[in-house]
Amino acid sequence: MKIRYFAWMKRTVGVPEEEVTLPDGIDTVGDLVVWLRSRSPGHAEALAEGAAFGAAVDQRTATFDVKLAGAREIAFFPPFTGG
Amino acid sequence: MSVRVQEADFDVGAELARLTDGNKRIGGLAVFVGLVREMHVREGYHRDRIDALTLEHYPGMTEASLQEIEAEASRRWPLEASLIVHRYGRMEPGERIVLVAVGSPHREAAFEACEFLVDWLKTKAPFWKLEDTPKGEQWVGAHEGDDAAAARWEKT
Numbered sequence: 001m002k003i004r005y006f007a008w009m010k011r012t013v014g015v016p017e018e019e020v021t022l023p024d025g026i027d028t029v030g031d032l033v034v035w036l037r038s039r040s041p042g043h044a045e046a047l048a049e050g051a052a053f054g055a056a057v058d059q060r061t062a063t064f065d066v067k068l069a070g071a072r073e074i075a076f077f078p079p080f081t082g083g
Numbered sequence: 084m085s086v087r088v089q090e091a092d093f094d095v096g097a098e099l100a101r102l103t104d105g106n107k108r109i110g111g112l113a114v115f116v117g118l119v120r121e122m123h124v125r126e127g128y129h130r131d132r133i134d135a136l137t138l139e140h141y142p143g144m145t146e147a148s149l150q151e152i153e154a155e156a157s158r159r160w161p162l163e164a165s166l167i168v169h170r171y172g173r174m175e176p177g178e179r180i181v182l183v184a185v186g187s188p189h190r191e192a193a194f195e196a197c198e199f200l201v202d203w204l205k206t207k208a209p210f211w212k213l214e215d216t217p218k219g220e221q222w223v224g225a226h227e228g229d230d231a232a233a234a235r236w237e238k239t
Contacts, residue, residue, distance in 0.1 A: 075141060083169075
């Protein structure tokens with residue numbers, strides 16, 4: 001599964017994207033966030049509890065209860081500031 | 084109805100001419116052009132000069148999000164034509180960032196749909212602004228006023 005990071009989260013994590021193999025028990029976006037925090041201090045900071053960020057599953061905005069089954073690309077990003 | 088995400092600048096006059104060409108049912112065309120401002124007001128008083136703005140986006144999701152927003156506008160108003168052109172990459176103050184144009188038989192629908200599209204694209208399309216200021220680079224935070232502006236179009 002590909003994980004992508006955008007804007008400041010990319011710099012905090014240290015990479016724009018990474019391939020991960022999920023262990024058993026990681027079923028939702030929320031589970032994934034908790035698991036990713038353990039990968040590095042940068043991950044822990046970018047995905048910290050209370051940090052303002054959103055997620056997308058296969059390029060569709062997703063809440064933390066969305067299931068990961070079958071997903072190919074998960075993205076994490078700060079609130080949008082376009083326009 | 085179309086959406087474009089591009090690095091290059093756009094020609095407003097040429098875009099509008101192409102949008103309305105051959106469609107004589109359009110009686111009103113409402114247009115919004117967003118520009119890079121030279122100052123950023125933070126917390127209402129503090130001002131940072133901006134040397135440049137870099138817009139990052141999420142290719143693929145960006146286009147899909149803009150198409151969804153445009154489709155929603157078409158469901159809500161009787162639109163004859165609509166266009167969203169949003170740039171990404173580095174831009175300096177005065178440069179155009181975004182063009183939103185909506186054509187309808189009557190002006191009310193055109194004005195409302197144009198405002199709706201701008202409000203929603205600010206909060207629902209995956210773009211992020213990085214400011215280059217004399218104090219260094221700074222990511223622009225979400226603006227509460229933008230959330231409120233987008234929320235007033237939510238259907239209750």
